[in-house]
Amino acid sequence: DQQVKQNSPSLSVQEGRISILNCDYTNSMFDYFLWYKKYPAEGPTFLISISSIKDKNEDGRFTVFLNKSAKHLSLHIVPSQPGDSAVYFCAASALRNTGTASKLTFGTGTRLQVTL
Amino acid sequence: DGGITQSPKYLFRKEGQNVTLSCEQNLNHDAMYWYRQDPGQGLRLIYYSQIVNDFQKGDIAEGYSVSREKKESFPLTVTSAQKNPTAFYLCASSPGSVIGNTIYFGEGSWLTVV
Numbered sequence: 001d002q003q004v005k006q007n008s009p010s011l012s013v014q015e016g017r018i019s020i021l022n023c024d025y026t027n028s029m030f031d032y033f034l035w036y037k038k039y040p041a042e043g044p045t046f047l048i049s050i051s052s053i054k055d056k057n058e059d060g061r062f063t064v065f066l067n068k069s070a071k072h073l074s075l076h077i078v079p080s081q082p083g084d085s086a087v088y089f090c091a092a093s094a095l096r097n098t099g100t101a102s103k104l105t106f107g108t109g110t111r112l113q114v115t116l
Numbered sequence: 117d118g119g120i121t122q123s124p125k126y127l128f129r130k131e132g133q134n135v136t137l138s139c140e141q142n143l144n145h146d147a148m149y150w151y152r153q154d155p156g157q158g159l160r161l162i163y164y165s166q167i168v169n170d171f172q173k174g175d176i177a178e179g180y181s182v183s184r185e186k187k188e189s190f191p192l193t194v195t196s197a198q199k200n201p202t203a204f205y206l207c208a209s210s211p212g213s214v215i216g217n218t219i220y221f222g223e224g225s226w227l228t229v230v
Contacts, residue, residue, distance in 0.1 A: 044206070045221070105161075
């Protein structure tokens with residue numbers, strides 16, 4: 001049972017435009033969400049996170065939006081750059097349950113290709 | 117430089133052999149994790165440890181074993197009981213139970229069964 005879903009396996013966006021990566025979750029206990037970026041044969045690197053008490057968090061070109069009622073979050077990258085081309089993973093954790101942000105459940109990833 | 121070091125980067129295993137993947141961190145993190153990545157499956161949690169001498173099974177622990185004798189080290193043994201061990205293995209660590217913390221990953225280890 002996939003509790004965190006990224007239904008788009010790939011996305012292609014032109015340089016300078018907005019990239020929107022989507023993520024849905026089914027477990028209502030999830031209250032902390034993260035986005036990771038991963039290049040081939042490397043470990044994921046943390047991008048941005050959001051707690052369920054917020055509906056938006058912004059860090060430079062990256063903004064994460066959370067819609068709790070829809071159990072949906074999205075990552076916006078504006079403007080998109082060729083170096084953003086990578087696989088993006090959404091992850092979720094139930095902080096209230098475990099008391100830590102430790103046990104993360106990951107989605108299957110979306111491969112973003114930013115074209116010139 | 118602080119970080120997480122996994123070794124070896126590439127490992128080949130014969131059928132029926134046990135192999136151990138090393139993971140060392142010098143970030144002074146309390147918690148450490150092992151994830152496995154297969155194509156189209158995202159990252160799945162194998163084992164995690166929140167403190168020395170303690171560890172918990174993740175979602176796919178069967179066929180794997182771990183130890184946490186030191187804070188810095190969390191080796192993963194892929195046993196012959198693991199039916200489909202060929203995958204990309206990622207070790208990670210995090211500071212512990214602070215809200216807002218994140219998990220930091222190593223570079224990964226490729227394991228191939230030959």
